Amino acid sequence: MTGTGKLIRLILRRDRFLLPLWVLVIGLLPSAYISSFEGLFPTDPERLQYAQVSADNAGFVALYGLLHGDSFAVLTNWRSGFVPVMIGLFALLTVVRHTRTDEEAGRTELIGATVVGRQAQLAAALLTTAVAGLVLGLVTFAVMAGPSGSVSGSLAFGAEFAASAWIFAAVAAITTQLTSSARTARSIAIVALGAAYALRVGGDISALGDGNLSWLSWVSPLGWVTHIFPYGAVNWWPVVLAVLFSAAATGVAVVLLGRRDLGAGLLAARLGRATAAPSLRSPLALAWRLHRGLMIGWTVGLALLGLIFGGVGGSVVDLAKDNKSLTDIFARLGGSTQLVDSYFAGTAGMVGLIAACYAVQATLRLRDEEQTGHAEAILATAASRYAWAGSHLLFSLIGPALALFAEGLVAGLVYPGGDLADILAGTMLQLPAVWVLAAVAVLLFGLLPRWSLVAWAAPAICLLVLLVGETLQLDQRLLDVSPFTHVPRLPGGEVTMTPLVTLTLLAMLLTAAGLGGLRRRNIPD
């Protein structure tokens, strides 16, 4: 553990912008929610009606969790139900970045040769992330204690956020011990986060219906933290559970760390082929080798999401049948099928955004390849820059299409009463918007390569528009920034070609500009 303090200072120096940014933005998010709720529902009946409808809406429950109560504070906490996923993601990325990424790059070796203990690096990364989570929780506590009128409730709210960071920091501590590659460590941790989310959704949706599977929420750490209910019953013991889990997972990580060599992973490397298959002879064949794992992973992941969303669709109809007030509301809007329609159209938008993350990730592989020196090796052969970049871009084009298709198909198939063609089409319509986000990444990569990672801001902005846009009643011009705002909503809506064609043309234009820049610039830059 010697040298942990110095390493913490190093992490704080390297993350001096990023870390305060996410801690503050996420920590302050609940105060934005509560003030927007106060603006939206000035009278009690309006608020109560919103709470009542939301509590039984399976789509909302899937996204935010269960709603027990109707005060502003309860609504704010419930509306923040997706935030633990974001906190978990940031926490695990931070831990992987300061452990395995450094180790893979050889920086750990450099530091390990100085007076630094064997566990110091892991300890520094975990401590920094844990304290960041704690500060985030304190920020939320500070901004909520006043408006909510409940100090203990706000404390529990802050604890919910802090615990989310601790849990997934500890999960990442384990996954970084498993393989020698940072990318694999990150992927395993993100899959764990996704699984936790899926289990939480499954359990909560079941709790809305017959409750047979509601125990699923308790298998998921994300289920624990969203079952604290800070301004209602206030369950403290999920917090205890989260702390115990984090401590245990950290212990496992330390044991694993002690059992492996520097640079190695626990999953041993096997011997492979001595010669290449005859087909491995073009940039495209290489790109397929580099992208196939990602493509299969995302397709399976989105198919599972389709299973959840499609399955939930059934309970939406059941609810509408059983729930008097809900039926009334949607009858006024035009009948119960519209409830299901708007549910599937809404989930299609979310799925589109998730597919866009895949598209950006696949596109940024180009930058990865450039920075690792792989691009130099390929471009010094008879492969042209266009052939190299194009073969990767083919996968950011068709990969998300395949993943979206899998989600739409599965969701349509498992939902008994729906129109498969409409549900599938509603999902596939997201594709032009997905391509626009991929094209933004191409543009940055070609023209401002050192700013390539800024491409992640595009899906982040779209997520923000999706999550807070309507609640905060943002100006339409701000909502229009997200290409997903322009996608026709299906099922239920009317499909117009203009936005689809415009988005596709925009994507083509941005890609062409990016490739033009790539042709002219230095490699590596």
Added chain:
Amino acid sequence: MTEAIDAEGLIKRFGKVTALDGLDLTVRTGEVHGFLGPNGAGKTTTIRILLGLMRHDGGRARLLGGDPWAEATKLHRRLAYVPGDVTLWPSLTGGEVIDLLGRLRGGLDPKRRAELLERFELDPRKNGRTYSKGNRQKVALIAALASDVELLILDEPTSGLDPLMEEVFREVILQEKRRGDRTVLLSSHILAEVEALCDRLTIIRDGRAVETGTLADLRHLTRTTIQAELAGPPDGLATLAGVHDLRTENGRVHFDVDTDALEPALRTLVQVGVRSLVSQPPSLEELFLRQYQRVGSDR
């Protein structure tokens, strides 16, 4: 065409930093050309320009008779490149990388591939991420040497190899040289390697070629060290052009003299009267150190 590489007055800027400042480099077809210079002198930048990975801001560059930027893809069929810092795809085995790179260049000699694998003692079945630096370098070297190309561009290819493998590398390059139809541009820091392999060499410093020529030409540029016991004081020696670091200790004079000034210097000594004389022949090592050291002292 007698020149495989012909660069004249190359200029390359990165923002405010000038990496190449009028660099000249000529590599004749069929020769092994050493490319030397201290770290940061601009060797890798020059190579990247020759490979069309970067565009020069001024000057002229020809590679195998073509424009390295505009005709990159076409020219790359005829050359193979080993980068200084070889990284492999973590999910591909060494054997797969060798085959892929060879095929992308337009062909690989399977017999030569097998022979090189054996000589370099490389297991091609391992995954990219499990190779050490030296083994990664072997993968890139084998892929380059087994390719059927006219020009090899090697950027410090032995920096990660152990002495035994360095020896194998030397043998292989000498073998290539005997075949006579390949040109090699070899960037290196290792003097013995350059002396053993290169016909001609270019030394660069601060983005400019400071010396170029055959080993014999460069030896000519070096100085002879002389110690002599004289009959009287060494009058006139100090003012002679080409005499450096003159000093007298216990009646013996010590000085370094340029090859051109050797004759007048000796004539002066003879006029004074020589009782004994020791002369040390010029060494390349001394030349390199002098060229390298000037980086700091000149500026």
